[in-house]
Amino acid sequence: MDEHRTTRAASFERGAAVYQATRPSYPDEVVRWCVPHDARDVLDLAAGTGKLTQRLVAFGFDVVAVEPSDAMRAELERAAPDADARPGTAERTGLPDACVDAVTVAQAWHWFDPPTAAAEIARVLRPHGSVAVLWNVRDQATDWVARWTRIVHTGDSLEPSARVPVLGDRFTEPEHHEVAWSTPMPTADLRVLAASRSHLLTLPDDERDALLDQVDDLVATHPDLRGRTTVDVPYRTLCWRATRR
Ligand SMILES: C[S@@+](CC[C@H](N)C(=O)[O-])C[C@H]1O[C@@H](n2cnc3c(N)ncnc32)[C@H](O)[C@@H]1O
Incomplete structure (x- = not known):
């Protein structure tokens, strides 16, 4: 990974509380599509403050949440106390071979070294286990969302993160699904x-x-935001899933 990307990946350490307070969760349909209903043990990889971990626990899965940032993991331990939170990375989870039925990677695949992470995910999955890679993206069809996005990406040299993950030949071709909410x-x-x-x-x-x-300035002047205390933020969750061969 280049130095700029490494610095960006490490920046979550400073923004953990704000991340937990403001970033979106994931709707039920996303969890149902991404994790087989008969899975028992699920690894939420790069679990952050536990936004998806909380949803997985609510569905009744036994969840191990691996996250490298101490600050993000501290938020996760508060938000999802029933998950087994552990330090680790996608490239080195520290988990034993063949210990989970499914792996989820939400909002994080773009921070990984894909070949190493795919090999590590294949190692910890049981035979025919599944992996899901997903991102929440704000729906740019709404004018104020497009304007807000333009502002926050001013001068940003990283490419948009949501795209089909390259998982290699240990996995079936990824299937795609989108959920608007x-x-x-x-x-x-x-x-x-x-x-x-x-x-x-x-x-x-x-x-x-x-x-x-x-x-x-946008919040004070845009006709859909001006004078309002709350606003609906439209998202699309882009999901890919594949099965361990
Ligand atoms: C945008 S957050 C996503 C958190 C959570 N999955 C969610 O959906 O809200 C990205 C997370 O990836 C973690 N991360 C960055 N590089 C990583 C790596 N190589 N392996 C595992 N996690 C990593 C960061 O610490 C951060 O918590």
């Missing part, structure tokens, strides 16, 4: 959400403040 958010949190992005977390203070001022 929305969630209410206080308009004041649009600034906080912007500040939790890895791009902004790694900017110099003056550049970050200038972008956050633009977010404030």
